[in-house]
Amino acid sequence: MSAYALSVRNVRKQFGxxxxxxxxxxxxxxxELFGLIGPNGSGKTTMMNLISGALKxxxxxxKLGHERISGLSAHHIARKGVSRTFQLVRVLPSLDAEENVMxxxxxxxxxxxxxxxxxxxxxxxxxxxxxxxxxxxxxxMTYIDQKRVELARSLASNPRVLLLDEWLAGLNPSELxxxxxxxxxxxxxxxxxxxxxxxxxxxxxLCDRCVVMSxxxxxxxxxxxxTLSDPEVxxxxxxxxxx
Amino acid sequence: MSELPFGITQKELRIGIGIAVAAAVAALLPLxxxxxxxxxxxxxxxxxxxxxAWTLFSGPTHYVSLASAAFFGLGTYAVALGIESIPFPILVxxxxxxxxxxxxxxxxxTLRLSGVYFVIFTLGLAELVRQVVTWAQxxxxxxTGLYVFTDxxxxxxxxxxxxxxxxxxxxGWAINRSRLGFAMQIIGNDETVAKHxxxxxxxxxxxxxxxxxxxxxxxxxxxxxRYAYIQPPSAFNPNISFLVVIMSLLGGTKRLWGPLVxxxxxxxxxxxxxxxxxxxxxxxxxxxxxxxxxxxxNGITGLLEQARAKWQARTAAHATADKPAEAHP
Numbered sequence: 001m002s003a004y005a006l007s008v009r010n011v012r013k014q015f016g017x018x019x020x021x022x023x024x025x026x027x028x029x030x031x032e033l034f035g036l037i038g039p040n041g042s043g044k045t046t047m048m049n050l051i052s053g054a055l056k057x058x059x060x061x062x063k064l065g066h067e068r069i070s071g072l073s074a075h076h077i078a079r080k081g082v083s084r085t086f087q088l089v090r091v092l093p094s095l096d097a098e099e100n101v102m103x104x105x106x107x108x109x110x111x112x113x114x115x116x117x118x119x120x121x122x123x124x125x126x127x128x129x130x131x132x133x134x135x136x137x138x139x140x141m142t143y144i145d146q147k148r149v150e151l152a153r154s155l156a157s158n159p160r161v162l163l164l165d166e167w168l169a170g171l172n173p174s175e176l177x178x179x180x181x182x183x184x185x186x187x188x189x190x191x192x193x194x195x196x197x198x199x200x201x202x203x204x205x206l207c208d209r210c211v212v213m214s215x216x217x218x219x220x221x222x223x224x225x226x227t228l229s230d231p232e233v234x235x236x237x238x239x240x241x242x243x
Numbered sequence: 244m245s246e247l248p249f250g251i252t253q254k255e256l257r258i259g260i261g262i263a264v265a266a267a268v269a270a271l272l273p274l275x276x277x278x279x280x281x282x283x284x285x286x287x288x289x290x291x292x293x294x295x296a297w298t299l300f301s302g303p304t305h306y307v308s309l310a311s312a313a314f315f316g317l318g319t320y321a322v323a324l325g326i327e328s329i330p331f332p333i334l335v336x337x338x339x340x341x342x343x344x345x346x347x348x349x350x351x352x353t354l355r356l357s358g359v360y361f362v363i364f365t366l367g368l369a370e371l372v373r374q375v376v377t378w379a380q381x382x383x384x385x386x387t388g389l390y391v392f393t394d395x396x397x398x399x400x401x402x403x404x405x406x407x408x409x410x411x412x413x414x415g416w417a418i419n420r421s422r423l424g425f426a427m428q429i430i431g432n433d434e435t436v437a438k439h440x441x442x443x444x445x446x447x448x449x450x451x452x453x454x455x456x457x458x459x460x461x462x463x464x465x466x467x468x469r470y471a472y473i474q475p476p477s478a479f480n481p482n483i484s485f486l487v488v489i490m491s492l493l494g495g496t497k498r499l500w501g502p503l504v505x506x507x508x509x510x511x512x513x514x515x516x517x518x519x520x521x522x523x524x525x526x527x528x529x530x531x532x533x534x535x536x537x538x539x540x541n542g543i544t545g546l547l548e549q550a551r552a553k554w555q556a557r558t559a560a561h562a563t564a565d566k567p568a569e570a571h572p
Contacts, residue, residue, distance in 0.1 A: 052439060078441035092432035103429050106422060107441035113422065157441065 003065070005030045005192040006051070006082075006161050011060030011070070013046055020046040022216040023060070028161070028194060033187045035203045035210030035224065036196045039237055042213040044196045045087055048165050051194070052084045053077035064160060081109040081160035085150045085167050087196075091138040097125060098134040101152045108157025117156075124152040128182060144175045151182070162186070164195040168202050180205060200228070212236065255416075266409050273398035281397050285469070287510045288404040289462060293483070294491040294502035295411045296458035299418065300451045302496035303427040306358050309484040310349060310365035313372045314342035314456045316479035318463025320376060323389040323473040331393065335464040342460025343453040345372070350449035366484070373479035380475065388474040395468040403465045411458050415499045418454070423447060485528070486513075493535050495542020504543045 006028040013021040021043045028034045036044050049055040051062055053074035062070035069077050083104065092100050101121035105112045112120060125134055128148040133141075138149055147167060154162055168179045180202050187193060187206065197203055203210060203224060210227055212220040214236035220227045227233060251259075269288075273281055293311060301308055318338030325334045345368075353364045380386060418424045426447045430437045437444050463478070470477060486509075494505025509531075516527045539546060 054435070054439070074438040075441050075443045078439055084439055086435075090433055090436050092429055092436060094432055095428065099425075099428075103425070103436070103440045106425060107429075109441070111441075153440065 003030055004028065004063070005032070005065065006194070007063045008047075008051070009061045009063070011047075011050060011057045011062060013043075013050055013055060014058045019216050021050065021057075021213075024211075024213065024216075024218045025060075026211045026218065026221055028192060030192055031190045032192055032208050033183070033206055034192075034194045035207035036194060036213070037198075037200075037203060037210055038213035038219075041215075042236075043216040044213055045165060047213070048084065048163050048194075048196055051077075051161075052082055052163055075107075078108055078157065079111075081157070082163065083108060083154040083157045083159035083161075084163035085147070085154050085165055087165045087169070089143065089146045089150055091141075091146050091149050093137075093139045095138065096135045097130060097138055097141070097149050098122065100138055100149050101125060101156050104153040104156030109160070110158045120156055121152070124155050125149075127155070128152045129178070144171055144179070147171075147179075148182075155186075160192060162191055162193045164193060164197075166196055166198065168197060168199045176202070204228070262409070262412060266405060269405055270402060273401055277398065281401060283510065283514055285397060285401045285404065286514070287506060288401060288408060289466060290486065290490055290506045290510060291503055292404055292408045292411060292462045293459055293487045294494070294506050295408060295415065295499065296455050296462070297487045298491050298496045298499070298502045299411070299415050299458070300448075300455035301491070302499075302501070303431045304448055304451070305431065306354070306448075307362050307488060308365045308452070308455075309362060309481075309488065310346070310369050310456070311459050311484040311487045312479050312481050313345060313365075313369040314459035315463035315466075315483050316369075316372065316376070316475070317341040317345060318460035318465075319467045319470070319473055319478040320389075321460075322464045322467035323391050323478075326391050326393065326467075331468075335461055338460045338464035339457040340460075342463075343457040346453040346456030347449055350452040351445075354448045354452065355445055366481075369479060369481060369484055373475050376479065377475040388472050390472055391467045391470065393468040397469070400465060400469050404462065407458070407461055407465065412499060414454065414458075418451070419499070423450065427451060482528075485532075489528070489532050489535060492542055493531075493539065495544030497541070497548075498544050501542055501544040 004027045008027070009025050010023050011021055011025070012019065012023055024043075024047065036047060038044050046055065050057050050070070053069070053072055053076070057070050060070065061068055064077075064080055064082060067080065069080060069082070072080075092103065095103075098118065098121045101124055102117045105117040105120050122134060125131060128151055130145060130148050130152070133145075138146060141149065151164075151167065164183070167183070168176055171179055176199065183193070183195070183202075183206055195207070207224050209222060210224050211218055212227060212230075212233045219236060220230045220233050269284075272284055293315070297308065297311060300306070318335075318341070321338035321341055322331065322334045325337065349365065349368055353361045380389075418427075426437065426442045426444075429440065429442060430444050430447065434444055467473060490505040490509045491502040492505070493509055494503060495501035512531075517524055520527070541549075
């Protein structure tokens with residue numbers, strides 16, 4: 001495989017006495033779809049927030065390519081090429097779909113403006129399955145469509161690393177199938193994606209490798225099939241009796 | 244129809260022509276009256292400029308600034324201090340710069356904090372600047388005030404304020420079309436998203452606060468010749484800050500022209516009250532503030548938009564009600 005797109009080294013995050021992420025390290029290769037999984041409260045979303053700059057690590061280092069990004073503020077990290085979706089979908093309610101997507105194109109990693117940004121927004125809306133709905137107010141959209149808008153907004157900056165924080169959560173079975181296909185397509189395009197996910201089917205079908213966290217520590221890392229059958233991982237999810 | 248320069252739309256062109264005509268008509272006013280109505284119109288134009296400038300920043304950010312008096316006073320003092328030796332237009336620029344620098348400092352210190360701290364800080368700041376100026380003036384000049392003698396008459400001040408208001412409108416329109424304007428829209432929607440799409444939210448807010456402060460400073464500079472004798476209590480009058488907030492909220496801060504809708508009726512009412520009940524002014528102001536917050540929280544423009552939405556919904560309902568025959572063939 002080629003170079004590291006993102007490397008996380010001994011990262012630790014402490015909220016007062018609570019250690020949410022404890023000395024976690026992993027590397028994500030270019031063009032890889034990397035899963036970050038673990039039971040509730042294991043520190044996955046905190047890890048995502050540390051990468052995107054919403055939080056700053058207490059110790060350790062995060063690198064994008066060869067550049068250190070840990071400690072920078074969120075907008076700097078976004079401009080360097082990390083974009084994300086949010087666990088609870090965050091769209092810009094007073095703007096229409098096109099403007100929502102343009103937000104990513106105008107201020108992010110590639111800074112487009114005017115017609116160029118508008119054209120890209122249209123392409124991406126088409127891409128995520130919202131063609132022809134560019135001027136629909138996002139507040140009138142269904143949950144999955146809002147998630148699509150959010151994904152298009154993240155893609156609009158042409159990020160080097162895309163973070164999907166439970167992007168598939170809350171979708172019904174048929175929507176889930178569409179969502180999985182969409183992510184598979186992005187991966188086929190060569191995007192580097194890190195996804196936090198509870199939907200195990202999605203992890204199995206989509207991910208190349210994954211890291212499993214439990215109570216803030218990394219308990220397993222590697223190919224998806226072997227990692228998920230690791231006794232330690234099974235114990236973390238199901239308890240001692242089933243291991 | 245051929246393409247217009249700068250990507251201006253037909254609608255924008257019509258609005259632009261409308262504003263130009265309105266400004267031209269307003270500019271003729273001093274030819275008809277130079278007494279009471281001109282004086283009233285100067286007040287009106289002053290608050291039109293102040294409230295529109297205030298809304299440039301406070302409209303999209305929802306931060307309530309009570310620092311208007313500080314910016315205004317700095318502009319006034321820039322003129323008062325230099326009028327003996329420096330040409331007036333340059334002093335106006337000094338006033339704008341002084342106000343912008345102060346806005347930048349305040350912004351850098353407070354805009355990272357939440358709204359409540361900002362309100363208190365700006366209120367305290369206006370008072371602090373006033374006290375510092377009073378102290379410095381007494382200590383270094385031994386005087387309590389400064390004279391500003393110019394050839395400007397009331398009508399010249401009216402024209403300058405009118406021109407300033409037009410410039411503020413054009414600036415506001417240009418900002419709305421720029422990256423800064425788009426960034427402010429996103430920040431107003433969701434600041435977390437704004438940061439994560441790559442917007443330096445603090446810098447955007449500070450920049451906008453400086454632009455808004457500079458315009459308020461210019462308004463203060465223009466008004467210096469009107470007062471003739473400048474003292475800190477009048478130049479840094481905290482009433483300015485409060486009146487600007489009341490009138491802007493009355494008009495509504497979502498649209499650029501919103502404050503104007505509040506300024507016009509408020510100035511007339513205030514003029515009437517101050518003539519009939521000069522001693523009860525503060526009470527009337529307080530009641531006005533309460534009434535606005537209770538009854539028109541989104542301003543007059545907000546009410547108008549609600550009414551329009553209701554009307555549209557009703558006509559849409561009528562349109563569908565007229566068609567059942569077609570729906571069931």
